[in-house]
Amino acid sequence: MLAILKKDLILLFTNKRDILFMIFYIPFLIFIIDSYEPKWLYLAIIVSYTYITSLSSFYHDIDGKSKYILNSLPMTRDRIVLYKYISIFVYFFVTLVYVGAYLWIINATGLKIVDYFNLEMALKAIPIIMIFTSIVFPSYLLFEPRIAQIIHMVIFLSFFIGMVNLGSLGDKSFIKMIGIFQGNRMLILAIILYLASLIISIKLYRKKDL
Amino acid sequence: MKYILEVNELRKEFKDFTLDNISFNLEPGYIMGFIGPNGAGKSTTIKLIMNLLKKNSGEIKVFGKDHIKYEKEIKDRIGFVYDQNYYYEDLTINQMKSIVASFYSRWDDAQFNYYLKEFNLNPKSKIKTLSKGMKMKFSLAVALSHHADLIIMDEPTSGLDPVFRREVLDILYDIIQDENKSIFFSTHITTDLEKIADYITFINNGKIVFSKSKDEIMESYAIVKGGLELLDGDTRNKFIGLREGKFGFEGLTDDIAGLKNTFGDKILIERASLEDIMVYSVRG
Incomplete structure (x- = not known):
C-alpha cells in the first residue's frame, strides 16, 4: 500500500498537467460558483479535487500504458484495485490540507471571503466522493475508455450543475428540495455502493486483458 | 525444482x-x-x-x-x-x-x-x-x-x-x-x-x-545448394524451404543424411544460421 501511495504522490507532484490543475482549479471554481454561503464552494472544491486526483491515478494505472509496469511489479491485481479504492481517502486528506492552505491564503489576502475548513462540508464530501468513484471506477474496467469518459463527464457535470444551483439558490435549489444532503441516507448508500463497486472491480480486473 | x-x-x-x-x-x-x-x-x-x-x-x-x-x-x-x-x-x-x-x-x-x-x-x-x-x-x-x-x-x-x-x-x-x-x-x-x-x-x-x-538445432538443420536439375516432386519434399534461381537452388533441410545419400557430392551442404532456419521455415 505504501509503495503504491508513494508512487501516486510522486506522480501527482511531478506531472505538469496535474500541477496546473492543482494551481488553477481553485480560482476557476471560485469564479464559477458564486455562492452566498462559502460552505458550498468549499464542498465543491473538496469533492472536485479528491475525485479528479483519484480518477486520474486510477486511470493511469488501470488503463494507461504504465499499467504494464505496475502489473509486472510484485503485486496482485486484487491488491492494485483495493489500493486504488482505499487511496481515495488518502487523496481526501491530501486535498483537505492543500485546499485548506490555498483558501487560507486567499482569505488572508482579502480577495474573497472563503471557508478554508468546514467540518460539516468535509464530512458531506466523503459520501459524494465515494458514490462518484464507485460508479466511475468499474466503468473504466467494463467499457472502453471513450464510454467510461462519457460516464465520468455526465457525473462530474451533474455535480457541477448541482453545486452552481445550490450556490446561487440556496434553500430554494433543486438539490435542497430533494434533500440529498439530509440525514444518513447518503452515507449508507455510499457505503453499500462503494463495497459493491470494489467487489465488482476486483472481479473485472482479475479477468481483464491488459 | x-x-x-x-x-x-x-x-x-x-x-x-x-x-x-x-x-x-x-x-x-x-x-x-x-x-x-x-x-x-x-x-x-x-x-x-x-x-x-x-x-x-x-x-x-x-x-x-x-x-x-x-x-x-x-x-x-x-x-x-x-x-x-x-x-x-x-x-x-x-x-x-x-x-x-x-x-x-x-x-x-x-x-x-x-x-x-x-x-x-x-x-x-x-x-x-x-x-x-x-x-x-x-x-x-x-x-x-x-x-x-x-x-x-x-x-x-x-x-x-x-x-x-x-x-x-x-x-x-x-x-x-x-x-x-x-x-x-x-x-x-x-x-x-x-x-x-x-x-x-x-x-x-x-x-x-x-x-x-541450440547445438541440437545447429546440428539438425543445414543449407543445401545444388543445380535445378536435381529437384523433382520427391526431392522437393526433403526441404523445409526452398529458393530457386536461374542457376540453381538453395534450401533448408532437416534431413541432411537423406539428401547426402540421394545426391552424394552433387550438392553443397553448409551450416544453417538461426536466421536461415527462421526465414525458410516461415516462408516455406
Whole structure:
C-alpha cells in the first residue's frame, strides 16, 4: 500500500498537467460558483479535487500504458484495485490540507471571503466522493475508455450543475428540495455502493486483458 | 525444482489470432532465446507469463509455482524488460527508481548505481528525454537491480547499436554464471542468440516449431545448394524451404543424411544460421 501511495504522490507532484490543475482549479471554481454561503464552494472544491486526483491515478494505472509496469511489479491485481479504492481517502486528506492552505491564503489576502475548513462540508464530501468513484471506477474496467469518459463527464457535470444551483439558490435549489444532503441516507448508500463497486472491480480486473 | 519456467499447453484466443497450446521449459542456469516473425505470438506469450493477459487454458509455472496463485512472490524474483518504454515519462530516473524499489523485497541501490554508471545514465535525466537505447538501458538497470532469478525480456536489443548490444549480451552471460538464474528473451536479432543462447524456442503463427538446445538445432538443420536439375516432386519434399534461381537452388533441410545419400557430392551442404532456419521455415 505504501509503495503504491508513494508512487501516486510522486506522480501527482511531478506531472505538469496535474500541477496546473492543482494551481488553477481553485480560482476557476471560485469564479464559477458564486455562492452566498462559502460552505458550498468549499464542498465543491473538496469533492472536485479528491475525485479528479483519484480518477486520474486510477486511470493511469488501470488503463494507461504504465499499467504494464505496475502489473509486472510484485503485486496482485486484487491488491492494485483495493489500493486504488482505499487511496481515495488518502487523496481526501491530501486535498483537505492543500485546499485548506490555498483558501487560507486567499482569505488572508482579502480577495474573497472563503471557508478554508468546514467540518460539516468535509464530512458531506466523503459520501459524494465515494458514490462518484464507485460508479466511475468499474466503468473504466467494463467499457472502453471513450464510454467510461462519457460516464465520468455526465457525473462530474451533474455535480457541477448541482453545486452552481445550490450556490446561487440556496434553500430554494433543486438539490435542497430533494434533500440529498439530509440525514444518513447518503452515507449508507455510499457505503453499500462503494463495497459493491470494489467487489465488482476486483472481479473485472482479475479477468481483464491488459 | 527442475525447471525455472514451465509453459504447458498454453492457449490464448483473440479475434484474429490464436496462441495454440504451446509448451516449453527452461532449466535454471540457461538462456533461452524466443524467436519468430512479427505476429507469431512472442509478446503474447511473454504477457501471459507476466499475467498481463489472461490465458484461455494451459498452465504456467515459474520457480515450480503457479504464476497466478503465487504472483507476488514470483514477480519479486523476476526482472522484466519490455520492447518499449512503459515507465512514467515525466519522472526522472531517480524518481522512477525510488518508486520501483519500494515494491521489491531485495532491491539493491548499489547495484542500480553501478549499472547507471556502466550505462552512462544520468539519474537526474527525465525519462522522456532519453533516447530509445537509453530507455532500454534504464529498463535493464531496473531489471538487474533486485537480484532477480529469472530475467524476462521482450526484444531487448532491438534499436540498440552493436556496441551496446554486445555489452548487454556480456551482462546477460555474466548473470547466468550463477547456475540458479535463467534468462528468457525474445528477439528478431538471431545473431545475438547464436552468441549466448543455450536453448532456442521458435514460434510461428501461434505454434511452437521447435524448442531445443541450440547445438541440437545447429546440428539438425543445414543449407543445401545444388543445380535445378536435381529437384523433382520427391526431392522437393526433403526441404523445409526452398529458393530457386536461374542457376540453381538453395534450401533448408532437416534431413541432411537423406539428401547426402540421394545426391552424394552433387550438392553443397553448409551450416544453417538461426536466421536461415527462421526465414525458410516461415516462408516455406
